[in-house]
Amino acid sequence: MSTNQEGWGSRVGLILAMAGNAVGLGNFLRFPVQAVQNGGGAFIIPYLVCFLLMGIPLLWVEWGIGRFGGVSGNHSTPFIMDSMDRRRIWKYVGVFGIFSNIVIAAYYCYIESWTMSYVYHSVAGTFTNMSQNDVSNFFTNYLDISTSTTGIPFEAVIFFVFCIALNTWVLSKGLSGGIEKAAKIGVPLLIIFGVFLAIKAVTLKQGQEGAINDGFVGLNFLWTPQYDSLANPKVWLAAAGQIFFTLSVGMGSIQCYASYLKKKDDVALNAMSAGWMNEFVEVVLGSSILIPIAIGYFGIDKVVEMVQHGGLGLGFRSLPYLFNQWGHIFGAIAGVAFFGLLFFAGITSSLAMGTPVMGFLQDEYKWKRGSSALAFGVIILILGLPTVFFFQQGVFDEYDYWAGTVALVIFAMLEVILFSWIFGMEKGWSEITRGADIKIPIAYKFILKFVTPVMLIIVFFGSLIRPAKDDWSTFGTSEWELHSESILGQLTHKGIGPNKDYFADEFYSEVNGIVSNINVEKNGFIEITDKMNPSVITNYQINECVPIVKVGDEINIEQSIYKGSVINKVFYIDMARLLLLALFLTISILVYIAYIKRKKINPKFLL
Amino acid sequence: MNTLPLIFLLCSEITIAALTIYFFVKVLKSKKNEE
Numbered sequence A: 001m002s003t004n005q006e007g008w009g010s011r012v013g014l015i016l017a018m019a020g021n022a023v024g025l026g027n028f029l030r031f032p033v034q035a036v037q038n039g040g041g042a043f044i045i046p047y048l049v050c051f052l053l054m055g056i057p058l059l060w061v062e063w064g065i066g067r068f069g070g071v072s073g074n075h076s077t078p079f080i081m082d083s084m085d086r087r088r089i090w091k092y093v094g095v096f097g098i099f100s101n102i103v104i105a106a107y108y109c110y111i112e113s114w115t116m117s118y119v120y121h122s123v124a125g126t127f128t129n130m131s132q133n134d135v136s137n138f139f140t141n142y143l144d145i146s147t148s149t150t151g152i153p154f155e156a157v158i159f160f161v162f163c164i165a166l167n168t169w170v171l172s173k174g175l176s177g178g179i180e181k182a183a184k185i186g187v188p189l190l191i192i193f194g195v196f197l198a199i200k201a202v203t204l205k206q207g208q209e210g211a212i213n214d215g216f217v218g219l220n221f222l223w224t225p226q227y228d229s230l231a232n233p234k235v236w237l238a239a240a241g242q243i244f245f246t247l248s249v250g251m252g253s254i255q256c257y258a259s260y261l262k263k264k265d266d267v268a269l270n271a272m273s274a275g276w277m278n279e280f281v282e283v284v285l286g287s288s289i290l291i292p293i294a295i296g297y298f299g300i301d302k303v304v305e306m307v308q309h310g311g312l313g314l315g316f317r318s319l320p321y322l323f324n325q326w327g328h329i330f331g332a333i334a335g336v337a338f339f340g341l342l343f344f345a346g347i348t349s350s351l352a353m354g355t356p357v358m359g360f361l362q363d364e365y366k367w368k369r370g371s372s373a374l375a376f377g378v379i380i381l382i383l384g385l386p387t388v389f390f391f392q393q394g395v396f397d398e399y400d401y402w403a404g405t406v407a408l409v410i411f412a413m414l415e416v417i418l419f420s421w422i423f424g425m426e427k428g429w430s431e432i433t434r435g436a437d438i439k440i441p442i443a444y445k446f447i448l449k450f451v452t453p454v455m456l457i458i459v460f461f462g463s464l465i466r467p468a469k470d471d472w473s474t475f476g477t478s479e480w481e482l483h484s485e486s487i488l489g490q491l492t493h494k495g496i497g498p499n500k501d502y503f504a505d506e507f508y509s510e511v512n513g514i515v516s517n518i519n520v521e522k523n524g525f526i527e528i529t530d531k532m533n534p535s536v537i538t539n540y541q542i543n544e545c546v547p548i549v550k551v552g553d554e555i556n557i558e559q560s561i562y563k564g565s566v567i568n569k570v571f572y573i574d575m576a577r578l579l580l581l582a583l584f585l586t587i588s589i590l591v592y593i594a595y596i597k598r599k600k601i602n603p604k605f606l607l
Numbered sequence B: 001m002n003t004l005p006l007i008f009l010l011c012s013e014i015t016i017a018a019l020t021i022y023f024f025v026k027v028l029k030s031k032k033n034e035e
Helices: A011-022 A025-029 A031-037 A041-071 A077-082 A089-093 A096-124 A132-143 A155-172 A175-202 A215-223 A227-231 A233-247 A253-258 A268-288 A290-298 A300-307 A311-317 A319-324 A328-365 A369-389 A395-422 A425-433 A443-464 A487-491 A569-601 B003-029
Strands: A503-508 A513-519 A525-529 A537-541 A560-567
Touching (some): A011 A175, A011 A253, A011 A268, A011 A328, A011 B003, A025 A031, A025 A096, A025 A268, A025 A311, A025 A328, A031 A233, A031 A268, A031 A311, A041 A077, A041 A215, A041 A227, A041 A233, A041 A253, A041 A268, A041 A395, A041 A443, A041 B003, A077 A089, A077 A096, A077 A253, A077 A328, A077 A569, A089 A395, A089 A569, A096 A155, A096 A253, A096 A311, A096 A328, A096 A369, A096 A395, A096 A569, A132 A311, A155 A328, A175 A328, A215 A268, A215 A290, A215 A300, A215 B003, A233 A268, A233 A395, A233 A443, A253 A328, A268 A290, A290 A311, A290 A319, A311 A319, A319 A328, A328 A369, A328 A569, A395 A425, A395 A569, A425 A443, A525 A560
Antiparallel strands (some): A503 A560, A513 A525, A525 A537
């Protein structure tokens, strides 16, 4: 059995590590954007309902499953789930709990490295005197790794490697010596930074420091309820999705952390404390920073338009410019606080992603802690580099979609079914209530058995067949059309546009508009501006191809715009999917080998 | 700020902050909390 002797140093350390695992970049960049897009103040209603009926039960299930597996020496989901039911399938379902962590860590560390870079640039004064366009271009250039913003070649890659090295180093120090210490520093610091920025944001005054609105205008906008949105399934699916992202459930990391608890340690109160701490950071702090500051300077209309592209762009393309309006020194402090809090939120999550992989290698292959941490670092570096080099080609988005969205829902759905229906509700209930420091309402027995599994099945099927334009009124009719972001829509390449071949001799425009700029030098591009909305600009890299349009031409979708040797985005998308599939199969094989090894050591293992 | 959004904001944030503090204090006070 396992020689893994890791353990938590203190209960507070464990809760801060769990809260740090849950609190991530999404608390500050995703939640406020989801709220804006899904009914403002009314979003909080489905959000809290999903938290109570799906989030909290899932937290208890994962803490309970983890402690149960840990007692018999299992610290990763394949064999934790295997210990709950001897049918072979569960250990392969448990593969999701390693797979998701590796893939998410691979792209998450890339965003984490941006925050490190932005802290550096805030201190170095890089953003001083930059216009908003300059800051936006800075981010574009940063992502285009061949352009250096500091003079250091391949700067984005260097920050990425450094970020992974830092994660690996902390992980090599173990649970109490590394992760717990990082959480004890990171979580309080990010809360302090968050409170500082939230106070500054809500006290913004119109006409002062260039602000066109009071900070309260943003809060007012964010919290104004649109009750009709409550009847829209899209809003409920978005709320359920946000609960997944924010609590880090369905990943396997909570089970791994909890597997280092003792048999009679509390899980009920611990899970509540860590879960509500995450909600505090998300709802109280997360909603009081990004949107109030952005609306304070840009106004409501522009922010609504900007959030259509998500919170990452708003955070990295705009905030450094807005912080500059507060003066050089205060702007630099605000930059360090904001990107510093994102960094701490990020690293406390990415560290949690390393532990299931390390637990698996230590338990099953008897690797030492340092070697396991190094293996995790090398794997995410190899898997993460395609997201760095082919970010613009959509590799990052593929990782995020399949591992960071779909895999979480599938895994959570199956683990709740295992816990409530196969392991059995009576045994399950005694697992989560044993040693409990709070009394769990008995209603949760019913919720865990019926409500949570049904909600997860609905979320899964909702994601599978999500309709175009989120129009659920066409359900069951011939007018039903799949959304390009539905699982089936993704699998069938819906929304891929006219460039369907991997390799082609010409490239077809995917938008209507007017050619507003052409650059045929190194890193050349064709820029097409929307006729109706000039702020919508599409930029196509032409990579040594020859443009066959000129500035001022009116362009229609499917019209050829340049010729040459073209590798289309669909090629990178499919290669990324194959890579993810290969990773899943490789982990499954490793689990199978570990299973055979266990069987040899203990032939009764099968029984 | 308008009344309705203010009510939504205060109710949500005060409830969440109060529960966060309540559970964390309960952990700190627990006999099992051995550093």
